[in-house]
Amino acid sequence: xxxxxxxxxxxxxxxxxxxxxxxxLLVGGALVGRPSQTVLLLLTLAGLxxxxxxxxxxxNWDGPGRVxxxxxxxxxxxxxxxxxxxxxxxxxxxxxxxxxxxxxxxRMEFYPLxxxxxxxxxxxxxSADLIVVFLAxxxxxxxxYILVALSFRMASAEASMKYFLLGAFSxxxxxxxxxxxxxxxxxxxxxxxxxxxxxxxxxxxLALAAVxxxxxxxxxxxxxxxxxxxxxxxxxxxxxxxxxxxxAGTKVAAFTALxxxxxxxxxxxxxxxxxxxxxxxxxxxxxGSLLAIAQTDLKRLLGYSSIAHAGFILTGLIATDGxxxxxxxxxxVAYSVTVLGAFGTVMLASGGIRERTSFDxxxxxxxxxxxxxxxxxxxxLSLAGIPPTVGxxxxxxxxxxxxxxxxxxxxxxxxxxxVVGAFFYLRVIVLMYMEEPQAELEPEGAALPGAALAxxxxxxxVLGVFPQIxxxxxxxxxxxxx
Amino acid sequence: xxxxYLPVLIxxxxxxxxxxxxxxxxxxxxxxxxxxxKLAPYECGNEPVRLPKGEKFSVxxxxxxxxxxxxxxxxxxxxxxAVSFRKLGLFGLVEMAVFIALVFVAYVYIWMQGGLEWxxxxxxxxxxxxxxxxxxxxxxxx
Numbered sequence: 001x002x003x004x005x006x007x008x009x010x011x012x013x014x015x016x017x018x019x020x021x022x023x024x025l026l027v028g029g030a031l032v033g034r035p036s037q038t039v040l041l042l043l044t045l046a047g048l049x050x051x052x053x054x055x056x057x058x059x060n061w062d063g064p065g066r067v068x069x070x071x072x073x074x075x076x077x078x079x080x081x082x083x084x085x086x087x088x089x090x091x092x093x094x095x096x097x098x099x100x101x102x103x104x105x106x107r108m109e110f111y112p113l114x115x116x117x118x119x120x121x122x123x124x125x126x127s128a129d130l131i132v133v134f135l136a137x138x139x140x141x142x143x144x145y146i147l148v149a150l151s152f153r154m155a156s157a158e159a160s161m162k163y164f165l166l167g168a169f170s171x172x173x174x175x176x177x178x179x180x181x182x183x184x185x186x187x188x189x190x191x192x193x194x195x196x197x198x199x200x201x202x203x204x205x206l207a208l209a210a211v212x213x214x215x216x217x218x219x220x221x222x223x224x225x226x227x228x229x230x231x232x233x234x235x236x237x238x239x240x241x242x243x244x245x246x247x248a249g250t251k252v253a254a255f256t257a258l259x260x261x262x263x264x265x266x267x268x269x270x271x272x273x274x275x276x277x278x279x280x281x282x283x284x285x286x287x288g289s290l291l292a293i294a295q296t297d298l299k300r301l302l303g304y305s306s307i308a309h310a311g312f313i314l315t316g317l318i319a320t321d322g323x324x325x326x327x328x329x330x331x332x333v334a335y336s337v338t339v340l341g342a343f344g345t346v347m348l349a350s351g352g353i354r355e356r357t358s359f360d361x362x363x364x365x366x367x368x369x370x371x372x373x374x375x376x377x378x379x380x381l382s383l384a385g386i387p388p389t390v391g392x393x394x395x396x397x398x399x400x401x402x403x404x405x406x407x408x409x410x411x412x413x414x415x416x417x418x419v420v421g422a423f424f425y426l427r428v429i430v431l432m433y434m435e436e437p438q439a440e441l442e443p444e445g446a447a448l449p450g451a452a453l454a455x456x457x458x459x460x461x462v463l464g465v466f467p468q469i470x471x472x473x474x475x476x477x478x479x480x481x482x
Numbered sequence: 483x484x485x486x487y488l489p490v491l492i493x494x495x496x497x498x499x500x501x502x503x504x505x506x507x508x509x510x511x512x513x514x515x516x517x518x519x520k521l522a523p524y525e526c527g528n529e530p531v532r533l534p535k536g537e538k539f540s541v542x543x544x545x546x547x548x549x550x551x552x553x554x555x556x557x558x559x560x561x562x563x564a565v566s567f568r569k570l571g572l573f574g575l576v577e578m579a580v581f582i583a584l585v586f587v588a589y590v591y592i593w594m595q596g597g598l599e600w601x602x603x604x605x606x607x608x609x610x611x612x613x614x615x616x617x618x619x620x621x622x623x624x
Contacts, residue, residue, distance in 0.1 A: 023584070023587050026587060026591055027587050027590055027591065030590060030591045030593075030594035030595060031590070031594060033594075203486050
């Protein structure tokens, strides 16, 4: 008789709720036939709120640190990242409701797929074993491949195909790295690898190969140079609501998992992976900013800007102390809020199913819709990192932790890249305010996404002026116990 | 530190040199007597059959293939479970019930969406004629 393992499902409750609601919506939607989109939206939001409540309860979890066969981590970093991700999911649902209703291709599959992607993301930030990391990456990626294709534009199908092929490619790298890690350490547990590697001397080719291959796998997911090729095409091709969701969600989830892998598993090899992360960060910041200058489409521009931002976040990751982790999580909050706002504004300003997102459609937007132009200006300023927005505090945080760790040349490259970045963000602002409109396009105001945008704008400003509202929470969450 | 990687570099160089040298040597040394049979693709198999131009496989085959894989995997999971059914006890039974229920969800979904209806399956979404036209135009425009 094999004894039933002791199962502590409580730390997994947020994922169980989200995935459960997704399955229920899928079956219910299929049985009803053509369910009301508003009902689906409300149920989705209810599921996300319930999951958020469950994960808030886990903040004071005093049970074992790892549960379910040491596969799931029950620490505060998981709680904080989950909260961010569930918020991103709620934004995605609100945007999608508006976008798909407007383009006339509303499908009930959007909500289950979105919830499944969210459950993969939240599982990713709570995983204590590389196998669970891989499973979670696949759950979120598979759902995103379909979400990207959920529009009838050809560009959308093309983007989905590109994302799928490169995603499968990167999964292979990740799995190979996982196998190498098992070969080097004899375990796939995130903390077990660190215990096995610490105290060894001499060169460890297997462990180095493992950390390299895992970095490539994560590099594809968070789109750092040279694994960034898919990003502009996919961000441009996907429905704008999905772009907003995936741009924020995948970055938060994958970077949190990367924190665990680099700062816990391969902590004994810190001096070996730091040069690699250094090079990836520098290349992403420089190339992302330079390539963005040449863009003439706002969604592509934001895609390249997201590559540059991945570089900024990696800069913060290079300092492995608690303050560094807190700076990275703050950057992830800041980036999520800002990029959700930016893509949301683009969605409202770019018209129906055709998605006019070239610069021409944004010329003179201020004359047609001062509200949207003002919001987009705020979000672009935050992406550029100009005070008093949250982007400034976030950038100062990651550069500060890089300098504290002794990597001031990297911080210098980052500052220079930010200056280049300010140029192309400001160019869009100039387009909106100082040029005559060319295309007659009626930007629309809508209540629900409008409220979401107002919330994003409020957070961008409030967190930019009073970052201490969330900083203590993030600092408490940044203590990794293992 | 970087000196440790020198053997890897040397090995890579040797591998590349070996490939180039052996290809070059074999092109010099081998006799070249091509015949139609030798040049045919797949010397030991059938000629590949091409579909007529413009012909496409129906997407329904794809749906059926996916259904097959779902149940295929379910069976593969059922076998080891059935072998050690008594040892796993109630826990194993519950776990398997959860798994089968989730597979069943996919089945219900495909069924309800008309994935199993072979002839003239209704579109999963009924759209108005205007919407259909708009979509076709978009597909043409790319």
